Amino acid sequence: NAGVTQTPKFRILKIGQSMTLQCTQDMNHNYMYWYRQDPGMGLKLIYYSVGAGITDKGEVPNGYNVSRSTTEDFPLRLELAAPSQTSVYFCASSYLGGRDSPLHFGNGTRLTVT
């Protein structure tokens, strides 16, 4: 049972480069989320999705884009990477909207922008 799988685990980007963080889940969860965790801080929501084809912004969406073409996959796109995007990124999923079902997290991607 793989759960939520994120790739890559680590990445170093130069300022202005772009990349896509991959996230896939095999639990047939409707809800998926992208969070970022800055050093010494809790997680903040970037984007979320309530199902295939439906996405919406979270607290800190600027500089990111998402898509949800399938139930399983929820990639996060960084365009024109900036040092402020240096963070650890977590993908998560839940069967319901999180209130009555816990979030399942991936192992995170550590991104450094220099």
Place this chain on the structure above:
Amino acid sequence: AQTVTQSQPEMSVQEAETVTLSCTYDTSENNYYLFWYKQPPSRQMILVIRQEAYKQQNATENRFSVNFQKAAKSFSLKISDSQLGDTAMYFCAFMKHVSGGGTSYGKLTFGQGTILTVHP
């Protein structure tokens, strides 16, 4: 807006002893959920325990229990018989259901975290 405060940046405890991690939150909501997540050095976020605000009874999960004081907006985590594997960052989180723009979800607000070290 909701805020979650964990006032203890770091805590340490001897193996087999009991430790309590503090969490307070600020909200005007009446219906919400509270969670404690554990993040070990592996970085994975693991749900430890959750509490529904409408339940007066404190949640327990084996060695983990909470002291939920709704009026005081306090949600502390007690770890009994601490084990070396409990060493981790612990996050308190508040969840309320939000909707707008045709979608809705459980919005999680996290505290800053408490680093717990269990010593042998």
